[in-house]
Amino acid sequence: MIKSLRDIPRIGEKTFRRFIEHFGGEKQALESILNGDIAAISEMEGMTEKSAISLVLEARAQNEGVGIRDFLKTDVAYEMYERINALISGFAHTDYAKSKINLYFPYPARKKDMIIKLQKEIGGIIRMAGKLDDNELSGFLSGVRPIKTNVTIPVIRDRAIIATTQEEFEAARNFPVSVQLVSEPGEAIDVARGYSHVFIGTSLAGIDFPEDIDVDFIDIKRTETWQVAPEKELAFFAKNLGSITSAISVFRIIRKHEPDFCAKIKDDEIERLALGTSKISGDSDLKGGLDNEIDRLISVYGRLNDTIAAAEKKANAEFGSLIEKSSVTVKGFDLLTAIDGSANSLFEKEIREKYNTVTASALCTISNELGMSPKEVQYLDNFFSDEVSHPIRVNPRGAEGLKNHLLRSIASRKLVLLRENARELSKLKETASVIVREVLDFDVGYTIGCFARKFSLGMPAIHDKSGIGLAGGTNIFLESPVPIDYSVGASRFNAGIGKLKDACVILLSGVNSGGKTSTLDLLAQIIILAHMGFPVPAKQCELGLVEEFFYFGKSRGTMDAGAFESTIRDFSAIAGKKNKLVLADELESITEPGASAKIISGILEELDDNNGMGVFVSHLAESILKDTTCDIRVDGIEAKGLDEHLNLIVDRNPRYNYLARSTPELIVERLARKNKDSEFYNRLLKKFK
Template sequence: MDLETIPGVGEKTAGALAELDDPERALRDGDVAALARAPGITHGRAARIARGAIRREHDDPGGFLATDRAREVYREVLSLLKDRTVTRYGAQRLETIYPSPCRSRIEEVQAFTREAIEHEPTEDVLAALEGVEPLDRPSDVRVRDRCLATQDAERYSEAREALPELSVEVVEDARGLAELARGYATVVALDESFAGVDVDGDVQVRPDALENPAEVVPERPLAFFARNRTSLRAAVAVHRAADLEAPCDLGSLEDGLERLADDGTVAGDEELDRLTVAVDDLDAAASTAESVANDHLREAIREQDVTIEGADLLSLVERGAGVDSLLSRELADEYAAAVEAAREELVDSLDLDTGEAEIARRAFGDEPTFPVEREEDVVSRLREELTAAKERRAARLKRELAADLADQREGARQLVRNALELDVELAIAQFARDFECTMPEFGTETAGFAIDGGRSPLLDEPLEAIDPVDYAVSEVALLSGVNSGGKTSTLDLVASVVVLAHMGLPVPAENVRLQRFDDLHYHAKTQGTLDAGAFESTVREFADLATGGDGSLVLVDELESITEPGASAKIIAGILEALDENGATAVFVSHLAGEIREMAVFDVTIDGIEAVGLVDGELQVNRSPVKEHLARSTPELIVEKLAGESGAVFYDRLLEKFE
């Protein structure tokens, strides 16, 4: 894949993406977390790159959201979806779902959505998802007790790239291998020519080492699984709670993770634990053994009556004999018992095996001395034996566990991806349930949109408190109605439904049929009259739309506020004429609907959100626009109410002015 062909990806960004393990897979799956691991790529940038890759795949020109208010609606409905995710990845992944005019893209997401809404967001699954995070690739693994050796410069470069965790050395002959063996615990020779060479130390001839990295550097897979153990365990729990088909053996994976310590070493092996404790406690155990022997001797001396005749004492002094000789002569049995106690203490406290115990017993000699002291050279030898045994066992266990886990690495990756994708699906499913959504129908013969039982998700009200709205427009229409009657909310509902439908997602309604629009132009209500420059800019924008908006949906909220009412009616009438000629679909909310209709050269449709009356000063409104109906204004309703209550001629005369 030529990464620079993705919209918004230049040479520098393409180079950063190329450093990922599998950038094509990440782009294909919209894996924002993986893309964000590329150097210098933020999560927001990663989402834009993923959208760019999707646009390229579907030949999507972009620009569906043509105005600020249209983009605001998209961000608001996207936020509602993201609020229902558990993982950060889920929220990032939803950023790659955007409104598109392309049938292939819409249908692709619709297929995903139809499967998603079948899921049940249970508490067990959501709780398990809290521990799932994208997998991290450890980059800090360094192994210093092993090295690779080769005679070939090309092989040297290949080895450095394939196994960066190890040092790679160039040697000329067997002498060079021998020198390396004196500095490293293990030397792995990559050249077949070294086969049969006899040198001191652990030198392994492995021409296939680069093809089997887990055998040479078991720390690599172990570090990966240790670093990601929490997420992997959570992903296992998600698969079990959601009854998902697993891409690997969950029991084997859990067993492998159980055998792995946080630092990437092997855990749970009793023999390795014994050797580790023995090495760590050797000095303290030897000191304790000394104390046992000396305490034994002191007690024996206190209880022993030693009588030395003068001739014997003189003989001892003349020979320069000291306490040792006296001990040998008078307390030989007690000394032997003290030394035996020290030996048993050392062997028992370190839980040494037979061979190790044989060395340990020599740490305390048979020659009497006081105080009793250990033989440091023997203790050092014991330490070397224990350390070597520990390292041999740890290395073997690492290789075995690495071999078990390395085979499950791709399955483990897919396991986590499945769990993270499930979070996205559950968010969509929860959104669909919370707003009682349905999948919209795009019809090739459908013009405009038809919404049955729609409830705007942008209203800050409980769903049950929102009156359902039925509304359909197939051409150009004016929407009239009383203040606070729900005109803007109706536009928001239409915009939300159209945006969600073109994202390929469910829409908040009982039933929706619509055409595939090329773009959405939603112009929010202007606050106050515009100055001359802003007015000119607004008119230019509508001029561009009027000349090329045949596949557009245009939603406009009270455009008359941009200038004086008389001029506004004329301008809106002209815009509607152009949009009608182009075959665009448009809804213009206006309090000047009657005046605009009179000025338009075609029979413009007027729909009305009808207030059915006043109850205790509160408007009672039919929220669904009535087709071909100019809604009465709030002042008319008030005058009508007063006329009915008082019967005064004044109110009747005022009421006649509204006819």
Template sequence: MGILKNIKGVGESLEKEIINAYGSEERALKELKSLNFTEFFYSDIKASRMQEIAREIYSEALNFDYVDLFGNSKAREIYSAILNAIKEEAVTPYAKIKVGLFAPVRHREEIERRHVTVRVAMSLVSALGDRVTEIKEALGMIKPFQKKSEGRIASQVIAVEDKELYNQLRDKYSSFIEIFLIERPEDFEYLRNYELVRYIQGDIGVTVNLLSGNFLTFYEFNESEVLPEIVIKGIIENLDSIKAIKKIAELMGGLNIKGLDIELMKSEAMEKIISILESLDSTQVRVFSEARDRLNQEVDERLRLANREIEERVEGAVALKGREVLKLLSGFQAGGAYEVIPEKVKEIIKDVAEKYEVEVASSLRLEKERIMFSGLFSYGYPLEISEEKLQEVSAWLEAEATRREFRAARDAASGIESYMQGVERSVNAVLELDFYLAIGSFALKYKATLPQVSESPALTFIDAMHLGLALEGKAEPVSYSVGASSIKLEGSEGERIAIITGANSGGKTTLLETIAQIQIAAQSGLPVLAEKVEFSILEKVYYFAKPQGTVSAGAFETLLRFFSDMAEKSEKSLILADELESVTEPGAAAIVLSAFIEWFAPRKDILLVMVTHLGEELMEVVKGKARIDGIEASGLDENLNLIVSRNPVLGKPAKSTPELIVEKLSRKEDKPFYEFLLKKFRAS
């Protein structure tokens, strides 16, 4: 894998999306070559395309080929249904897509490698027991590791003197914070309007103590020192995942499953990260930002209380009627008459003003910085707010809040940075864990097993369940065999062609679909829903479903053309056909089916199973070439449902059930015609 465009299916636009997912082509190639698909599976690329490309990379890395096993769309639909059932057990998009790597192959070594994965998955789920549910709940909080931080730092700037460094920082960080190049001493004046300047000192060499309070000086660029917000935002964006990983690690409890290569960060390390992040929200850090936000509200409230207290104290302390003095003051204030007011009144006003300036500081939890609030109220009556002082305090709070938040972020970043790679590895590990849990949960929930591989064309299973019915909890186990197998079933002599006959609604189509499900799942390296299975590795699976609704005039011709093309191919195949007679007249159908049997009988590489109601018509044709099996209906139960043994009797034809259907109608509706027809059946 040299360049991305060399991967089959990757064009120019897709290449750009992959590079965007990984950050660079170099990293994309490295990660994909290592089969690390995390960023890829969480990209904006269509899921089916991702799966296709991941299969290409996966097969090249492990030196095997996928096989296009599906001879027609129905066979492909059956595979999709199997895959979707396993995906339902997965929580994360990563696991849902990765399950798709288990597609049909023709290499036995690859199937056996997948069996190892399935065994590990089953051991894992079995060992975890009830904890699986809690782990899956935690997995719902997992997101792929976030390397990019969204958002922008406003009213702040990084100022540098080195042009090369300026270009590097601008290319990398300009979307996050403004980057400014200092080319002459006069440029510093421009920077005084920023809330915070992160100044990386160079040759111009302005003396640090000559810079204003909004400057923080550095002598070189280090991301966690100069831009700690990048590290902090990155880890905060992964905080839910960190908490989930901590929960999963605790639930795993040091579990050691042979073959499971999943290593999570220790709980203590994740606890440390969470503790550091919580320190960013401490009272000490928040006090100035909260004071900045509440300043005007607190000043207004203290001004109201101060004026009321002046009124009360003057009323009680001055010989003149206090209200008259205050009225006088109020009238002359503009003309400077305040100076002629008795000292006693002045003392009260000054004392109250200073008291409530301190109270403003206290209400903002800044008692130690109360000197900064001195002069906030202008002496006189009523007291007024000094707008100039208020702006000064507001600017000071803003600057101090910014500086403290920066320092807290810097301290936190230095404590967290060393954990970042561990967090990323742990996120990737739990995503992989979800993949194992999905396969293991599916296998154990439905009592699935791993099949054996047969060298000769064969498919035999014992107590298999139809996937769709198993999902609904309605499946009945069935056993069946076609081809020469080491698993022996009564009635089977290793015939490669079998015909299934029997009761309507007896499960013939269900059995045919089960055969397809078992073969496709087995050849995908997946667990199969059966007690025991032996299968052979094929090149094609064809499934011809029973037509639904009105059959079109060209259906028979289309079927013949398809079979004609298929008959000329020398592929090792499994052909499944459901009531092909429904596309033509009964007389012609028997001829066509017998022709199919005779044509494929000499082919040692073909397995053929057909469902039909024409068993009797084919009895003579199939002798020595095929086996006729039957699904028997023995009567009706108390609810007038067919009593059917879903397990076919191998080598014994079974009749359809028109007589039982007539009996059902007769007993249900008690009409003379049904009774008359039933007598005819019984007399025949």
């Protein structure tokens, strides 16, 4: 049992330190490895997804006392397992499921309990997957990613907690807002002027603060994040928004068909979470359209500059045209006043009236255009200076005053709403994490379910005898496979076989391209999937579990002495008492036919003596049988001739107790019929007649 990271052989000192740094502690790192958290492990520096998977598998193997290679004893067997896994992963909707699929592997017979447990779990998921509509589900499912918990937000600088004691100060520093320590109430007012929103201890309740500062009196030592910095609480939801909302949709769809799915999460929690997350945008802000007043304020702020510019332009045009038409008549004693040097006041009076008219109209336009509230209209008083000036311009400081007021109003109103939402959502953080985790884990099972649905797989029945039998078996790597019925050893499918019906060691003979290799591959797929606790590609299947699985592929051509020696050494692994299945494809090409037949018969005898199961594809069945006294059954896949398109007519189902000929003459016949003018093919064909 692994108790420390150091118990995993692959983890040296350097990797150990990296793990601690990445996961924040040995316990967390170990948990992550044993839980198979591939995504988090592969985020580590120097770690790829592949190495993370093999590390997890190694750790698990150590923990469970069994690893992949305990069952998959040859490279060809392992490659078949990898091909199957790659095929299944292709059905995953999330990267999480894609990598998690790699953690399933075939267990040897001694882990029967585990296999049966997996069969039950996966069987349940497949039944559920069968009820779900993938078109409805897949879009949402692929939007779910593991929850990111490491969420930070920048300090909110225009909001402060004003502490009056050291303890309050220390408590306040836990929140991402400015923190100030004051020694007396008057100082608090001065400090508060630098912020648009302050939180002050209840001990200072009753002091008057300037009107333009929002003040909240709180118990600083007991306050919660949602109260002073709701943005921090909401940032978790904002950062994981896509995943959470997609997971909620998946949850709802599953629950429609399977009301008990993940019963620990109550419907009302999901609905509250859905409501809360529907209010936030990706940057922890409030979504538009939720509050009319905020939307109005934002719109006023956004249109202010343009509205002012248009009003200025209009005012200047009106003012210009009024001035153009103006004249001042100086009559009678006014002439004397004018000589006095007071002509200016006469002109000013005339111009001021027009200036006042034009600016008043401009303010009216601005206020109407923007739909301003009475409080906002008050800020317009500072827009135009009392002194007549030309061209007419809005006083920038006046406009700034209104803008600041608008921004403060937006912030203060938003804070109320953000707080309400953060308060509600802060209680649902765990719910959100669980929902996402459950949906990701669901995708792992659903991936297997989709794979099973696509290939019409069925759960095999496991019996205690030595044998494997199937009806309607379809090789998952063939495009349009013809279903195969076959039985090796004891099974309920061997009733009609006649002699040697329980034989566990078989020679499979037959025509070239008849489907011998495909049959071995099918058996390999079935044996691997069944030992993983997965459904298998057969309408019906019954099998006894084995401890080891050997698959030897076809060798390419005669071997040199070294390669031959190492192949024989590979085969020596099948000696021994452990129950096993051995598949071997045309072993004869390792050396010349006579010697090959002797070697194969020796291997088959070894297998038979040790109660092993084996299917050996060979064109040397007759010679092999001559060299052995064991009860070896010979089955055959036979070609019956050529069809009108000169394709082989083959019955893909092996015939029991039947030595099928290789029928190379059919291939020669095909060549001769396709190339009617060729003397050469005709001459060869005659040799067979």
